[in-house]
Amino acid sequence: MPWRRFLLWPHATSLLHGLLSLPFIWLLWALFNDALGANPAEALSRSTGDWTLRFLCLVLAVTPLRHITHTPELIRFRRSLGLATFFYACLHLLCYAWFDQGFELNDIAKDLVKRPFIWLGMLGFVFMLPLALTSSNAAARSLGAKRWRQLHSLVYVLPLFALLHFYWMRAGKNNFAEVWVYACVLGSLLVYRFLRWLQKKFPA
Amino acid sequence: MLLRTDRGFNHHISSEITPLSVYAQRREFLQRMAAAGWLAGSGAALAQSPVTRPGKLAPLNATVSTLAGAQATDTPTPYKNASTYNNFYEFGTDKSDPAENAHTLKTRPWTVEIEGLVKKPGRFNIEDLLKLSAMEDRIYRMRCVEGWSMVIPWVGYSLSGLIKRVEPLGSAKYVEFITLADPKTMPYVGSRILSWPYTEGLRMDEAMNPLTMLSFGMYGEVLPNQNGAPVRLTVPWKYGFKSGKSIVKIRFTENQPTTAWNKAAAHEYGFYSNVNPNVDHPRWSQASERRIGDGGILAKKIKTLMFNGYEAQVGQLYAGMDLTKNF
Numbered sequence: 001m002p003w004r005r006f007l008l009w010p011h012a013t014s015l016l017h018g019l020l021s022l023p024f025i026w027l028l029w030a031l032f033n034d035a036l037g038a039n040p041a042e043a044l045s046r047s048t049g050d051w052t053l054r055f056l057c058l059v060l061a062v063t064p065l066r067h068i069t070h071t072p073e074l075i076r077f078r079r080s081l082g083l084a085t086f087f088y089a090c091l092h093l094l095c096y097a098w099f100d101q102g103f104e105l106n107d108i109a110k111d112l113v114k115r116p117f118i119w120l121g122m123l124g125f126v127f128m129l130p131l132a133l134t135s136s137n138a139a140a141r142s143l144g145a146k147r148w149r150q151l152h153s154l155v156y157v158l159p160l161f162a163l164l165h166f167y168w169m170r171a172g173k174n175n176f177a178e179v180w181v182y183a184c185v186l187g188s189l190l191v192y193r194f195l196r197w198l199q200k201k202f203p204a
Numbered sequence: 205m206l207l208r209t210d211r212g213f214n215h216h217i218s219s220e221i222t223p224l225s226v227y228a229q230r231r232e233f234l235q236r237m238a239a240a241g242w243l244a245g246s247g248a249a250l251a252q253s254p255v256t257r258p259g260k261l262a263p264l265n266a267t268v269s270t271l272a273g274a275q276a277t278d279t280p281t282p283y284k285n286a287s288t289y290n291n292f293y294e295f296g297t298d299k300s301d302p303a304e305n306a307h308t309l310k311t312r313p314w315t316v317e318i319e320g321l322v323k324k325p326g327r328f329n330i331e332d333l334l335k336l337s338a339m340e341d342r343i344y345r346m347r348c349v350e351g352w353s354m355v356i357p358w359v360g361y362s363l364s365g366l367i368k369r370v371e372p373l374g375s376a377k378y379v380e381f382i383t384l385a386d387p388k389t390m391p392y393v394g395s396r397i398l399s400w401p402y403t404e405g406l407r408m409d410e411a412m413n414p415l416t417m418l419s420f421g422m423y424g425e426v427l428p429n430q431n432g433a434p435v436r437l438t439v440p441w442k443y444g445f446k447s448g449k450s451i452v453k454i455r456f457t458e459n460q461p462t463t464a465w466n467k468a469a470a471h472e473y474g475f476y477s478n479v480n481p482n483v484d485h486p487r488w489s490q491a492s493e494r495r496i497g498d499g500g501i502l503a504k505k506i507k508t509l510m511f512n513g514y515e516a517q518v519g520q521l522y523a524g525m526d527l528t529k530n531f
Binding site for chain 2: 115
């Protein structure tokens with residue numbers, strides 16, 4: 001099939017990298033062209049958070065898609081999607097530390113203690129770090145496949161932090177429509193894995 | 205700080221507070237200077253409206269208010285920001301939604317009903333309300349509970365003018381403001397975010413404070429629909445949500461009325477909701493604020509002032525009250 005050949009095309013990953021950086025390029029453009037509305041700092045914080053969530057959905061969709069569509073080639077794109085998730089999470093954290101807190105470490109520490117939605121977000125970021133740091137082939141080799149896979153199953157707790165963080169943020173407006181959409185997407189991606197795990201453990 | 209010993213006021217020594225009479229002299233002094241031509245540039249600006257009209261809507265003529273506290277010296281927020289970034293949940297939850305959706309609002313004919321504990325209940329046509337008292341230009345700081353703020357030139361008059369006209373009974377202790385809830389023109393009325401209509405309330409002495417304003421315009425023109433046309437409340441020392449938009453009914457009551465946000469989340473939004481840097485919202489700090497339209501994305505946040513900087517005018521309303529409990 002031609003589209004499977006396309007998935008194996010050497011430049012397909014570069015193409016993906018370009019696509020993944022589009023939101024970043026758009027935000028930069030909008031920032032310098034005064035297109036972020038009356039409160040650009042808030043707009044940047046929110047959209048980098050939104051994109052982190054979206055890429056988290058995408059990276060977690062890779063394995064189910066591989067299975068359901070019998071397209072093992074998709075594995076080539078998982079690392080880029082994971083690193084993109086991490087990249088937008090970094091930007092999101094940077095927006096918070098810079099625009100909201102002016103890099104005042106004291107204020108950030110106080111804020112962390114005080115506000116559950118901040119420490120949930122921060123905890124999510126902390127759990128992402130080891131995944132990003134061990135994303136290279138070399139790191140995987142030195143850890144060994146089994147340990148690498150064990151470490152990277154940490155990714156399954158990220159939706160929990162991300163969703164609670166988002167839920168708490170939206171609680172101010174009692175406006176949970178979007179939270180439910182993301183919860184459904186991420187929830188079904190996790191449920192898929194759970195069912196598969198059950199199937200393996202208790203073969204019919 | 206968990207163990208707060210002061211009662212919510214920043215001045216530990218009462219003599220630090222500038223007396224109202226002295227404070228008020230400043231404006232008088234400036235105006236005399238202006239009249240004498242000594243303050244050539246700024247004085248001339250003070251004598252007429254200090255704000256240029258954006259030229260978008262019908263002009264609303266007024267004279268510059270001489271009320272103490274009614275001429276904030278902060279730079280007014282650009283009209284573009286003030287008219288495209290605000291909360292008006294009847295038209296959507298995003299702050300850009302009201303400007304996009306409020307064109308459906310019909311502001312004529314419009315009546316405001318006065319009911320409850322008054323000698324003269326009845327209905328006011330918007331045309332009569334516009335003529336009820338002399339229109340004034342006032343520049344107020346506006347602090348949103350979400351942590352951002354603006355400086356907005358309003359056009360209107362003190363609500364006390366209307367209250368005196370309808371002669372409240374001695375038993376009237378509170379004033380309730382009921383705003384329009386028309387599902388035909390307001391797409392989000394009926395959503396489960398808040399209960400509709402959006403209502404707000406003030407204690408009688410707060411409502412009678414001359415700073416409490418019935419606003420019909422901003423930036424020298426009639427209010428844009430998204431900012432609460434044709435008539436809204438402006439209470440500059442309280443978080444923005446206390447200032448109800450598109451008011452259709454004012455009710456005088458003996459008991460404290462329920463208010464929309466207090467009903468939705470009582471532990472987060474109290475009846476008073478005075479701007480107070482020392483009492484944090486349960487989910488965020490209120491110690492500082494981002495001034496919209498001020499110096500771009502890297503501008504530092506500014507410190508939030510007690511009673512939004514109107515302590516000299518309204519501090520005495522809350523003397524002896526525990527503002528941590530009565531948040």
